[in-house]
Amino acid sequence: MRPVPLCLLLSLTALGMAAPEDEDEYTWPHRKLPLVQSEQTVYLPRPAFAGEPQGNLRGACGIECQSALPPPSAADLEKLLSYETVYENSTRTFTRVSLRGLAVEPPRNASRPRRRREVYGTDSRFTISDRQFSTAYPFSTTVRLSTGCSGILVSPKHVLTAAHCVHDGKDYLKGAKRLRVGVLTLRSKRGGGRGKGQRKGEGRRREGKGEREGKGEGQGKSGKRKGKKSRSRRSIEADRPAFRWTRVKQTQVPQGWLKDPSGKAVDYDYALLEMKRPHKQKFMDLGVVPSVRQLPAGRVHFSGFDDDRPGQLVYRFCSVTEESGDLLYQHCDSQPGAGGSGIYIRLKEPGKRKWKRKIVAVFSGHHWVDVNGVQQDYNVGVRITPEKYAQICHWLHSNSEECQSA
Template sequence: MENMIFWLTFSTLGWTLICGSEMEQDFMWHLRKVPRVVSERTFHLTNPMFEADAQKVVKRACGIECQKALPAPSLSELEDSLSYETVFENGTRTLTRVRVQGLDLEPAQNGTPPRAYGRRKRHVYGTDSRFSILDKRFLTNFPFSTAVKLSTGCSGVLVSPSHVLTAAHCVHDGKDYVKGAKKLRVGLLKMRRKGGRRKLRGSERSRRDAEGGRPSGGTAERPLGGAAGPRRRTESGRGARGAGGTPSFQWTRVKNTYIPKGWAREGSGDAALDYDYALLELKRAHKKKYMELGVSPALRTMPGGRIHFSGFDHDRADQLVYRFCSVSEESSELLYQYCDAESGSTGSGVYLRLKEPGPKRWKRKIIAVYSGHQWVDVHGGQKDYNVAVRITPLKYAQICLWIRGSDADCAYG
């Protein structure tokens, strides 16, 4: 009965979102030419220690007033921040320097950055407005099926057949990579079939032994069928054979991890919130529908200023949690909002639903990465928000470069 009430409420809200305010104005995606981020030279770095704790440490948080007052970064500063580290599955690491082309820099301004304050444990404001996605018809279908869980405890979103977008602090604390990033895995939700465990084929058994994990169902040809991960675990970490229709995670290893140098400041720990995003390349491709990237539009062009994201909040074990809310404030790099969220949801892909210019079909795109709770100075006072890192034209070009391996198909976003 409780589930029935929930889905009635959710369906009603969904109908309101689709047939109400979003239909009143002709909100559309508009492709724009983005600057080019070109790889120039790659250097080998010493192997990371993987000794950091999995928590966000932000020494410098440039907020709303700060971004309006600070001088615009120079081209060389931008190129330095957009240069990136790649950590490979064997634990080795490289640094790739980039060159930015086709960028118009804004006039410099003067100012002083605001102070940053400690985080509170809770990120829920007033009445909890989150929705647990419990019905398997929704749980394993788009757009909810694009949400994934990281073995470090964060969330992420599928942005290609082989890539997951998440928050940088989920794998790196600004000084070093977190302990769980050395053998990082990504969990995709699936529905466990009836019948429990079955006898393994020889090829599946060999693959399982080679990767150090157990397959969670399916044949040897399935993209993530033998993905390594916690042995027959669900998202709560409890061993389970699972009854028919039970949601569980299908784990696969991460092949490469990409982090902007704006976050991974070698030795200094001077991680900038603006660069709290990372891309994970999976060892084995999946066949799920993924969410495309989009350049974050101005707040005035968002239907009701409303954003959406789904993740695996720690206080709702075994459940995918969806939420939506209106953006309260914006800066050039960040979205400030009060979407109810708890730890575990960080790294979720924040998306909009707008119309495509030609066919006028509704389409969802990822326009930000949920970073977590932050205190900033606003209008002379201290305010706390749940903050998301916007996908700006430069960040779009960089992430596109990571996904495609070159900037050839990254001219428009």
């Protein structure tokens, strides 16, 4: 699909901003969360960094499979939420956690059978080509990873992404050793003077070269036109946003993703990256909702850097088709490279007139899912449950007292 015109983009953005008829019904729920606390941290052997980025991930536990599973016990959750941390010098630690104040939720009803449908039709993605929009909130929260995935800013120095973007389930990817985060920013304006780092006299040398081209044999006015064309190309390049890359200081991955022989590791396909330098971009908060399908049209939004549109920010929205306790199943069009994007929704803050976007899931990518014994393909998001929220908040603040409610 071609780049989105500005007027159309404004209309599309309004789709995620329009208030429902009964706006008091659609508010962010405030709930008390369990506390994740570190119990023991031990050093591990250094990783080999020998893996390669994955394409299609292994099959997920199907929707009926998810519905039939008993809810995990507190002891099971403590094992799943324990985590590894790998640092920029390749040292690695494992931290065992405890979980306090876990609320027991009623089991979900099994999903109803539904007819087969065409998953991929007309490409519904939108390229955000306007530089003011691509570098403004909420699109500015989307980042690019050097391993080829996407991610989303959740603090001045943290990025939430998919675990498979840095770890293949057995070991860390080769690119994770020198992992970098690219934030899309506007290029600095240089004006007519010397650019930053430009040597004294460089501008004069370039001007002299242009004069020689203009006065060459048989060039005359054509030389001047060539100079104007070159300046025009440089002006266009200067107007395009560019990535500002920052090294990653440490990466944290839940034990639920690591070496899971059951094939249900998709439920924990998320990771948190800490950058060496904080940024000044506005970030997006995390959120927890009981059911996305209870929202207006069950619609979710996310942006990423899809591989088939190099260097371009791609936005999409769609309705969630089905959900389980840990996963969102939908048919938002995407390509490799969008994995790790933050899936967000927009609800009203309780007691206020203000509406706010929050991240409710991490885009894992394409998965084959068993539905009534038939394999169907979905684009799957890993939902942020109260327990996962508590864990990610613990990673962000290292202080469980700041993570008692959402």
